[in-house]
Amino acid sequence: MVLLIALMALGLSFLVNKCMLRLLREHAAILGAPVFEELLKTLPAYYWNRPVFHVHFFFGLGEALYDFANSSRNTGRWAAFSSIISHCIFGAVTELMLHQTGRIILTVPSAIAIHCAWNFVVMRAGNKKKKVVD
Numbered sequence: 001m002v003l004l005i006a007l008m009a010l011g012l013s014f015l016v017n018k019c020m021l022r023l024l025r026e027h028a029a030i031l032g033a034p035v036f037e038e039l040l041k042t043l044p045a046y047y048w049n050r051p052v053f054h055v056h057f058f059f060g061l062g063e064a065l066y067d068f069a070n071s072s073r074n075t076g077r078w079a080a081f082s083s084i085i086s087h088c089i090f091g092a093v094t095e096l097m098l099h100q101t102g103r104i105i106l107t108v109p110s111a112i113a114i115h116c117a118w119n120f121v122v123m124r125a126g127n128k129k130k131k132v133v134d
Contacts, residue, residue, distance in 0.1 A: 002050050006058030009040035013059075014066075029123055034115030038108055042094055046104050056091025060084045082122070090115050 016036045020028035037059070045055040064080035071079050090111050097107040 001048060002045070002054045003058055005044045005048070005050060005055050006041070006062060008044070009037065009055070009059050010062040012040050013037045026123060030116060030119045034112050034119060038090065038094070038111040038115055041091075042108050042111060043104070046098070046107075051095075052098060053088075053091040053095045056087045056094065057084075060087025060091075063087065086115075086118050089118075 013033070013036055017028060017033050020032040020036075024032055041055050041059050042052055044050075045052045060083050064083040067079035067083050068076040070076070093114055094107055094111040097110045098104065101107060
């Protein structure tokens with residue numbers, strides 16, 4: 001069931017992120033993607049009483065495979081590693097907040113905020129590299 005939730009979240013996130021990218025451009029990765037990804041990973045796991053961290057891990061693994069397959073060898077390797085690590089961090093924060101507060105309404109916004117911050121830092125670092133190369 002955990003793998004099914006992660007695959008469902010991956011598929012839906014891919015479709016939603018693709019649409020948001022057209023509308024919001026680079027802001028989609030910073031603001032939109034974290035909201036939908038965290039909701040799609042966490043809520044089904046929570047309501048179906050499945051381990052939230054494991055769903056986040058498998059989601060990160062799926063995203064890593066996508067990143068590796070759709071990027072240059074060196075970039076893909078680092079993007080894949082980053083996907084796994086970051087989604088494990090998001091999952092750990094989500095799990096910790098859930099255990100600390102016992103309230104999903106407080107848990108998901110925390111994960112979204114950390115995910116937004118992560119994507120902001122990663123996008124900013126990527127833009128700095130582009131400016132150096134250009």
